[in-house]
Amino acid sequence: MGRDDIVDVDARLAARLAELRAERGWTLGELAERSGISRSTLSRVERAEISPTASLLNRLCHVYGRTMSLLLSEVEGEPALLVRAAEQKVWTDTASGFVRRSVSPPHPGLRGELVEGRLTAGADLAYDRPPVPGLEQHVWVLDGTLDVTAQDVRHRLDAGDCLRWRVWGPTRFGCPGPGDVRYALAVVLP
Structure with a gap:
């Protein structure tokens, strides 16, 4: 996976995280309270200024009721039956x-x-x-x-x-x- 692919995944992930928060009508402050992650970090993640760590993604998955795999799959296309x-x-x-x-x-x-x-x-x-x-x-x-x-x-x-x-x-x-x-x-x- 090249650097451009990583940047693209980070950008789609950032957009999906912002979308999940918006779907619930939460402010960054409300998400910060629920997740224990600072507002500034959440803002930087949602703007794709930083790449989230596994621990941070786990906290967000907990708040949104998703596994990490499900969240990551949501920024990709429809999953195939056979994956090479x-x-x-x-x-x-x-x-x-x-x-x-x-x-x-x-x-x-x-x-x-x-x-x-x-x-x-x-x-x-x-x-x-x-x-x-x-x-x-x-x-x-x-x-x-x-x-x-x-x-x-x-x-x-x-x-x-x-x-x-x-x-x-x-x-x-x-x-x-x-x-x-x-x-x-x-x-x-x-």
Whole structure:
């Protein structure tokens, strides 16, 4: 994905976030209160002056009742039944060392989706709330080691290990190293 593609996705994402707020009739101040994100940051995100981090997007998804995949799919075209590897959408949060590939894009009529996650060694990704309370997640480590904290319990997963749970509170994904980690994440709406 080239720099122009990233800028285009950021611009469409910014417009969709502004549209979601407008649909609800909320001011930036009201959204700031609901999300815990400052008005100035929200304004800069909606004007595509900054690219949102995974943590920030998670907070907004929680407020809007969407998974991150659903939100990202809303800035793309109609999802196809077959998605070739070269056509799968990739989103990068360079601040946290997180790369997210939508393997099976979400569809409004379906509850499940499959995501590939990659974290660089030492990366730590924290979500303070679920995007959708009760969301079912299955994490299957493909390469490397992944630390997952869910429901206040830390789990160390190595290649081949799988952890599943329903997300009700904060979660954390970390890559203790020494190498990067690659994992599959199955997400199922309640």
